[in-house]
Amino acid sequence: xxxxxxxxxxxxxxxxxxxxxxxxxxxxxxxxxxxxxxxxxxxxxxxxxxxxxxxxxxxxxxxxxxxxxxxxxxxxxxxxxxxxxxxxxxxxxxxxxxxxxxxxxxxxxxxxxxxxxxxxxxxxx
Numbered sequence: 001x002x003x004x005x006x007x008x009x010x011x012x013x014x015x016x017x018x019x020x021x022x023x024x025x026x027x028x029x030x031x032x033x034x035x036x037x038x039x040x041x042x043x044x045x046x047x048x049x050x051x052x053x054x055x056x057x058x059x060x061x062x063x064x065x066x067x068x069x070x071x072x073x074x075x076x077x078x079x080x081x082x083x084x085x086x087x088x089x090x091x092x093x094x095x096x097x098x099x100x101x102x103x104x105x106x107x108x109x110x111x112x113x114x115x116x117x118x119x120x121x122x123x124x125x
Contacts, residue, residue: 049070
C-alpha cells in the first residue's frame with residue numbers, strides 16, 4: 001500500500017542518512033576550517049577527511065569514516081552545513097573582490113593601450 005516508504009524512512013532514521021564519498025566530503029567541507037593549513041596529503045582523502053573533522057571546533061565524533069564514504073546523521077549534517085555556509089560567507093566575497101580587481105586591471109590596461117593608439121593616430125593625423 002505505501003510501497004515501502006515508511007520502511008525506508010525507518011532505515012534512514014536508524015542509520016546514517018547522509019553519505020558522501022571521501023573525495024566529495026573533503027571538497028565540500030574543507031572550507032569549515034578557514035585559517036587552518038592542512039597537513040594531510042590532499043590525495044589521501046580518508047586522512048584529509050579525518051583532519052577536517054578533528055580540527056573543527058565542534059565535536060564530530062558521530063561522523064563515521066568508512067572505507068569509501070563518510071557517514072553521518074542529521075545533527076552532524078546541520079552543523080556541517082552551518083559551518084560551511086558561515087565559511088562561504090567570508091570566502092566568496094573575498095574571491096569576488098579578487099576577480100573584480102583582475103577584471104578592472106585588465107580593463108584599465110586595454111583602455112591605456114587604446115589611449116596610446118588614439119594619441120598616435122591623432123599625431124600622425
